[in-house]
Amino acid sequence: MNVLIADDDPDMLGIVSAYFRKEGFRVLPARNGQEALELSEEHKIDLAILDWMMPQRSGIEVCRELKRQQYAKVILLTAKSAQDDELKALESGADDYVRKPFEPRILILRAKKLLHLEDAVTLGSLRVDLRGGKIYREGADLEATTKEFQILKCLIEHKGQILSRKALLDQVWGYDYLGEERTVDTHIRRLREKVGESLIKTHRGSGYSLGMPDE
Known part of the structure; x- marks a missing residue:
């Protein structure tokens, strides 16, 4: 399965990508929102994990475009904590919303649940x-x-x-x-x-x- 992971923090991008590769996913890393959209045009995306605050195109914008382009599950990552922000994320089409900092293994479990891979x-x-x-x-x-x-x-x-x-x-x-x-x-x-x-x-x-x- 193809997992698009977009985050402008290289350390976060590397850590999350490594965890998903270890679980057998094919990872498509992107350093900003524009790269994420370009990858989505070249590949079928099963799951996108998007940082909210990214240069060029935000995670919210990428989420909306992804939902228009193809059927893909989306998890938004953010340091924002206000309930209004969570509501905005879900209204953009995101399937789940994870606040930073987070435990990567929890993110993996949430991803598998979204993709119905528990069984x-x-x-x-x-x-x-x-x-x-x-x-x-x-x-x-x-x-x-x-x-x-x-x-x-x-x-x-x-x-x-x-x-x-x-x-x-x-x-x-x-x-x-x-x-x-x-x-x-x-x-x-x-x-x-x-x-x-x-x-x-x-x-x-x-x-x-x-x-x-x-x-």
Whole structure:
């Protein structure tokens, strides 16, 4: 999913962008309102996070234009605290309003809620329905088996970590499973045939981790 992040404070822009990239989003950074609008003309925007006070074009102006251009969720960031300001932000079309300073992880949670990602994860062209137990590519069900889905879900839940075969066996097959650890390799090979080779990384002698699919 494409996330447009616009803020004239380079430190804030870098921090927020890093958090969203870590969560697997494709980040489109902009240093002012005009850059934000130019990016919105070149890319489909799923979510825009806009600082209210920016040079050239304000976050309010960018929000209004975005809502005219395409369907995109918008979160406005501001140091303003008056209720009238919050009302103005929402009247401009913003879907949410976050006051500075804020905790980036809270912003991530609000963004996921807006995008209805609490029960689903998007990885490139893949959508993983965590509640329904399905994996889709561009809307098509890849018909992953229960074990294949559980392996991918486990890797998603431990993103950034390397999981050994034993750890995957314990979490997917259960602690009382007495089969060979190599069964994990067989299931991951079949899963890769469906989701793509780049999504699951092999770490020789260590195990597997979640990668990012090719854009």
